[in-house]
Amino acid sequence: MQAVKVFNNNAVSVVMPDGREAILVGNGLGFGRRPGDVIDKNRVSKVYYVQNELQTKFLKMLDNVTPQVMQAAERISLAAEEQGILLSSKSTISLVDHISFALERVEKGTFLPNLMLSETRMLYPKEYAVGQRALELVRQFCGVQLPEDEAGYIALHLVAGAADGALAYDTVKFVKAVKEIICDTYHCTFEEESLETTRLTVHLKFLAARILRHTPWQDAGLESMYTVLLQRDSRNEVCLQRINAYLRQEFDYELDHQEQVYLLIHLTKIVR
Amino acid sequence: MQAVKVFNNNAVSVVMPDGREAILVGNGLGFGRRPGDVIDKNRVSKVYYVQNELQTKFLKMLDNVTPQVMQAAERISLAAEEQGILLSSKSTISLVDHISFALERVEKGTFLPNLMLSETRMLYPKEYAVGQRALELVRQFCGVQLPEDEAGYIALHLVAGAADGALAYDTVKFVKAVKEIICDTYHCTFEEESLETTRLTVHLKFLAARILRHTPWQDAGLESMYTVLLQRDSRNEVCLQRINAYLRQEFDYELDHQEQVYLLIHLTKIVR
Numbered sequence: 001m002q003a004v005k006v007f008n009n010n011a012v013s014v015v016m017p018d019g020r021e022a023i024l025v026g027n028g029l030g031f032g033r034r035p036g037d038v039i040d041k042n043r044v045s046k047v048y049y050v051q052n053e054l055q056t057k058f059l060k061m062l063d064n065v066t067p068q069v070m071q072a073a074e075r076i077s078l079a080a081e082e083q084g085i086l087l088s089s090k091s092t093i094s095l096v097d098h099i100s101f102a103l104e105r106v107e108k109g110t111f112l113p114n115l116m117l118s119e120t121r122m123l124y125p126k127e128y129a130v131g132q133r134a135l136e137l138v139r140q141f142c143g144v145q146l147p148e149d150e151a152g153y154i155a156l157h158l159v160a161g162a163a164d165g166a167l168a169y170d171t172v173k174f175v176k177a178v179k180e181i182i183c184d185t186y187h188c189t190f191e192e193e194s195l196e197t198t199r200l201t202v203h204l205k206f207l208a209a210r211i212l213r214h215t216p217w218q219d220a221g222l223e224s225m226y227t228v229l230l231q232r233d234s235r236n237e238v239c240l241q242r243i244n245a246y247l248r249q250e251f252d253y254e255l256d257h258q259e260q261v262y263l264l265i266h267l268t269k270i271v272r
Numbered sequence: 273m274q275a276v277k278v279f280n281n282n283a284v285s286v287v288m289p290d291g292r293e294a295i296l297v298g299n300g301l302g303f304g305r306r307p308g309d310v311i312d313k314n315r316v317s318k319v320y321y322v323q324n325e326l327q328t329k330f331l332k333m334l335d336n337v338t339p340q341v342m343q344a345a346e347r348i349s350l351a352a353e354e355q356g357i358l359l360s361s362k363s364t365i366s367l368v369d370h371i372s373f374a375l376e377r378v379e380k381g382t383f384l385p386n387l388m389l390s391e392t393r394m395l396y397p398k399e400y401a402v403g404q405r406a407l408e409l410v411r412q413f414c415g416v417q418l419p420e421d422e423a424g425y426i427a428l429h430l431v432a433g434a435a436d437g438a439l440a441y442d443t444v445k446f447v448k449a450v451k452e453i454i455c456d457t458y459h460c461t462f463e464e465e466s467l468e469t470t471r472l473t474v475h476l477k478f479l480a481a482r483i484l485r486h487t488p489w490q491d492a493g494l495e496s497m498y499t500v501l502l503q504r505d506s507r508n509e510v511c512l513q514r515i516n517a518y519l520r521q522e523f524d525y526e527l528d529h530q531e532q533v534y535l536l537i538h539l540t541k542i543v544r
Contacts, residue, residue, distance in 0.1 A: 022320065056321070
């Protein structure tokens with residue numbers, strides 16, 4: 001590093017290798033030096049960087065983050081990358097936040113249940129696996145075992161920080177198409193905010209998750225239900241046929257009776 | 273601020289009001305000053321802070337965050353606080369990450385669907401409301417309208433960053449108790465990782481959400497189903513009675529036939 005300004009024997013301003021302005025302080029490092037002279041790194045005892053208000057704010061927020069938490073977060077980002085989950089560099093800081101808060105909760109003995117743990121595991125298996133790896137890494141670097149619920153929170157964090165959502169996109173397309181078939185067949189509309197619509201949507205997403213990952217489904221013998229439900233409304237059969245036609249064409253899949261029973265049960269709340 | 277060391281006429285080291293060491297640079301601000309003398313703030317042109325390696329790393333990650341995003345994040349934290357959601361100071365940085373990534377996605381035209389949007393709205397209504405307010409604030413400060421899915425991500429972020437989870441805790445207690453009754457009645461165990469267990473768990477959580485918030489449920493006439501299902505297995509009636517007894521005692525609530533049908537349908541997949 002070359003001196004830009006020599007303040008006195010012990011203080012010199014420089015431009016650091018990464019281009020940032022700094023003032024170096026150290027015994028005698030400015031002695032006899034002029035602008036342009038090389039500064040002896042070994043004499044530097046403190047580095048002061050120019051910092052604007054925003055940066056000052058940031059650092060204040062991160063005041064008590066330990067290097068261990070930072071290391072764990074960096075390793076988790078790496079583990080995510082190995083799974084093909086690309087995150088922004090900022091996401092590591094977000095992980096730091098997650099982890100240090102989770103550690104704080106363990107320390108205080110408060111438990112924050114994750115209500116969407118099971119859905120997260122089901123709908124985002126790749127991110128969830130990284131979440132579990134994260135617990136290992138935190139134990140390794142910080143010496144604390146976080147509860148499984150935190151694996152879910154970390155997974156959600158990875159989901160939110162992802163650059164794209166291919167699997168998610170297919171699921172959304174699937175749900176939208178099936179809902180359109182339903183509306184069209186029964187001439188109904190969905191109240192988006194209602195509990196019933198949410199339940200149907202959740203159901204369709206789980207169905208999509210199974211279809212998109214080709215998980216087989218075993219019939220649990222709901223045949224008697226099937227007949228009862230089909231007879232309740234003549235449009236039911238039409239609707240199921242249309243949905244099956246769509247699934248065959250788009251996903252090479254056909255609903256079995258079991259699955260049709262589930263769907264019709266959910267529909268009874270919406271179709272009047 | 274009082275001078276600690278005077279390097280020369282233009283550079284003085286001080287301890288800032290927040291206790292951090294800094295070097296102030298400015299024309300003549302050190303002129304005639306000695307340690308302990310007050311430094312004229314108006315002469316300061318640059319502030320250099322001592323910065324360790326970790327802090328340098330942080331700032332690099334946050335390099336291109338704009339003050340607008342920071343302002344929006346601070347206002348969102350405030351909005352969360354007004355709703356009684358207490359966050360750590362670090363959580364604001366996490367919000368900054370969320371928002372700047374969401375803005376990036378809009379800019380690139382990529383869409384990241386949120387598969388848990390409807391569940392988030394249902395299970396965490398308070399956090400979701402703040403998520404929606406967040407979209408307004410981002411529009412106001414950054415001039416960009418983010419999609420509704422991002423409100424869900426921000427809500428999840430608030431959930432993960434919360435200091436406690438009282439409502440969530442009740443829900444978990446509820447789900448656990450009902451599952452224990454089921455296991456005990458049918459002498460069965462749950463495979464925690466299976467799709468069926470997840471679906472039952474999701475169902476129970478939604479039931480809990482309704483019970484805990486005392487949302488009424490309208491009967492959609494599934495009486496025929498009810499009879500068929502009760503007759504399938506003699507233990508069904510026992511199980512429903514035990515669950516109702518628990519709900520009466522703990523939550524002053526009783527399942528109606530509609531709700532019992534739902535529950536039994538989910539149980540058929542688990543109980544053999």
